[in-house]
Amino acid sequence: xxxxxxxxxxxxxxxxxxxxxxxxxxxxxxxxxxxxxxxxxxxxxxxxxxxxxxxxxxxxxxxxxxxxxxxxxxxxxxxxxxxxxxxxxxxxxxxxxxxxxxxxxx
Numbered sequence: 736x737x738x739x740x741x742x743x744x745x746x747x748x749x750x751x752x753x754x755x756x757x758x759x760x761x762x763x764x765x766x767x768x769x770x771x772x773x774x775x776x777x778x779x780x781x782x783x784x785x786x787x788x789x790x791x792x793x794x795x796x797x798x799x800x801x802x803x804x805x806x807x808x809x810x811x812x813x814x815x816x817x818x819x820x821x822x823x824x825x826x827x828x829x830x831x832x833x834x835x836x837x838x839x840x841x
Contacts, residue, residue, distance in 0.1 A: 746752050763770045803809040814820040821827050 747756070762768075804813045819827055819829070
């Protein structure tokens with residue numbers, strides 16, 4: 736049994752290997768620039784880049800919508816559809832289908 740323990744501990748008797756192992760463990764886990772911190776920061780950067788792309792797409796959609804409502808007809812259509820505005824001599828009927836209503840599931 737003593738020979739097996741000695742076989743596994745033999746490389747750690749060399750001071751250079753011992754220093755290298757301690758240095759590697761320190762750099763991977765405990766240092767301010769450790770691998771763990773870099774991994775967390777890289778994940779955060781990736782998430783922020785995805786969010787940036789999402790907002791760029793949303794900005795493009797909003798620019799298209801702004802161009803649509805910049806005309807008189809587009810503004811009237813938007814006001815009628817979104818805010819249910821009407822002219823004085825009109826009546827508005829809102830038709831809702833059963834599958835489009837939000838209901839509580841029991």
